[in-house]
């Protein structure tokens with residue numbers, strides 16, 4: 001068992017040594033996702049299967065000497081993904097243009113088809129980008145059904161770069177900016193009513209930005225319900241799904257959204273540097289060609305990335321193999337199980353406020369909290385620092401919520417029960433202090 005005590009943590013040299021302290025314990029026979037032990041068909045039951053999840057954890061280099069609960073930044077590649085990435089990188093570096101001019105297009109196209117199939121859409125409806133930011137900024141900037149007199153709406157939980165892009169539309173398109181502070185505590189009814197009120201009170205709204213899974217609190221929005229309501233009012237919606245695919249089990253048609261930006265380097269476990277833009281085929285005209293590109297009627301004319309990291313894109317295949325072997329529904333259930341485990345352990349502690357609601361459809365793995373109702377950035381940065389310095393638990397402070405700052409906790413598929421139990425114990429101890 002990993003030593004997560006303060007002493008153990010300090011012996012490892014503190015946060016600075018996290019990379020060096022990687023356990024790197026690969027079995028003599030490299031575990032393979034194909035050799036995962038059988039588990040229950042019911043994802044909720046499988047979520048508690050210790051044998052299964054410890055076999056999953058064997059497929060990753062899990063950092064030792066630290067309880068890493070900040071997997072929201074981006075996700076580690078499993079061993080088979082990393083091995084493939086490294087060998088493809090070496091091969092591409094050797095062959096350079098001989099590979100990229102002859103073969104890369106063919107391989108990239110096969111990956112695009114597979115990704116589209118997994119997401120339940122047509123290959124012609126997706127274009128790869130380097131990350132979700134690139135996809136979403138191209139969608140927000142390219143959406144051209146706007147003009148003076150119109151308004152666009154975003155919320156306090158949206159990602160800062162996307163909020164900035166929405167505000168930039170004032171200059172770019174002459175629109176007015178409307179901002180919604182999402183209700184807290186959130187419920188499906190409260191969220192849907194809040195959007196309904198915005199649309200009713202401000203009929204000039206023509207475009208809404210929605211963040212599918214909030215990076216601030218982990219709140220999962222009832223996207224399909226809001227999209228349906230918006231559509232009835234002839235309002236378009238751009239969905240930021242940067243944190244969704246792989247953390248929750250869904251397919252794009254479930255959202256009924258026409259414009260979505262995603263990445264594959266958070267919860268799909270692809271190499272860093274792979275994102276994608278989705279535009280429903282019949283809605284391509286709503287996005288103008290990217291910076292003077294000729295309008296060839298293809299989504300690839302709506303975003304331009306230039307030369308991309310070939311090996312990173314090729315890593316999507318092994319990452320999806322991994323994702324499928326673990327099972328998208330099992331992954332989602334495991335992350336929720338880990339989240340529920342620490343949240344329920346601290347539920348009776350009134351000095352600790354969990355911001356992400358318990359309504360089943362509204363949360364996934366990420367959950368944020370505050371202690372002693374402290375809402376400043378400094379208080380929460382300091383709380384995250386205490387968790388790290390005293391308990392060896394790595395989390396992150398988040399700001400930007402209308403209600404104030406908080407600390408975010410994000411498990412991964414290889415997080416163990418002991419890790420979230422350690423967090424719960426630390427939080428209960430800290431709640432005793434004034």
Ligand SMILES: Cc1ncc(COP(=O)(O)O)c(C=O)c1O
Pocket residue numbers: 072073130131132133134158159211213214215240242243262263275
């Ligand atoms: C909600 C949200 N949107 C967008 C992004 C940007 O994603 P990427 O790093 O792939 O550009 C992030 C990244 O953390 C995010 O949390």
